[in-house]
Amino acid sequence: MIPPRTNHQLRRVSKWMDLARAHDTALYRHSIMVSRLAASFAAFLGRPEAEQHTLRRAGLLHDIGKIKVPAALLRQPLPLTPEQLSIVRAHPQLGYELLLEAGETDEILLSVVRDHHERLDGTGYPRKLTGGRISWPVRMVTLCDVFAAMTEPRPYADVMFWDEALERMSKKRTRLDLDLLSDFATMVKAMNASQKPSRSL
Numbered sequence: 001m002i003p004p005r006t007n008h009q010l011r012r013v014s015k016w017m018d019l020a021r022a023h024d025t026a027l028y029r030h031s032i033m034v035s036r037l038a039a040s041f042a043a044f045l046g047r048p049e050a051e052q053h054t055l056r057r058a059g060l061l062h063d064i065g066k067i068k069v070p071a072a073l074l075r076q077p078l079p080l081t082p083e084q085l086s087i088v089r090a091h092p093q094l095g096y097e098l099l100l101e102a103g104e105t106d107e108i109l110l111s112v113v114r115d116h117h118e119r120l121d122g123t124g125y126p127r128k129l130t131g132g133r134i135s136w137p138v139r140m141v142t143l144c145d146v147f148a149a150m151t152e153p154r155p156y157a158d159v160m161f162w163d164e165a166l167e168r169m170s171k172k173r174t175r176l177d178l179d180l181l182s183d184f185a186t187m188v189k190a191m192n193a194s195q196k197p198s199r200s201l
C-alpha cells in the first residue's frame, strides 16, 4: 500500500506534469525519460527505495521551470541570441522557486531542480558551482538529463544512438562525474542488451 505522504506527492507531481504536457509535449516526454533513467540508476546502484522515489520525482520535475519559458523559444533551433539564452537558462531557478512557493520541502529534489545544469569545472549555471558543492543526487540526474537530451528528438541537433551519446559524455571529463558515468554506462548497456534488437533506449 502506498503511504499517504507518497500518495500526496504523486498527486502533486501529476499536476505539474499536466502543466508541462500542456506547455510543450517534448518537455513532458523528456521529463519522463529523465525520471525513468534516474529511478533505474538509483536502483542499479542499490540505493534505498526512498531515494529511488525521490530521484523519480526529481527527474519528472527537474525542468519544470520551463513552463515559465515561452514554448516557441523551447522549440527554436539554435543558435539562440544571448537574450534568448538567458531566458532559457533561467529555468532551473524558476523551477526551484515554483516548487518552493507550492510548498515543496524535499531538499534533494529542490537541489536537483536548481543545480542540474551545474558542471564540476564551474562552467555550468545558474550558480557556477564546482566539484564538491554539487551533490551526488544532482550529479546523477545531470547524467540522466544529458543522456536523455542527446538521445531524444531535438529541434536543434540530430538524435544520437545511446553508444554515441555515452562516448560524447565520456569526453566531458572536466564537467561530468566520470566514476558515476562509468556505472551509468554499464546500466545503459545492460538495459539496451535486454531490449535487442532495438539500438536505442
Ligand SMILES: [Fe+2]
Binding pocket: 062, 063, 091, 092, 116, 117
Ligand atoms: Fe534543464
Ligand SMILES: [Fe+2]
Binding pocket: 030, 034, 062, 063, 145
Ligand atoms: Fe532536462
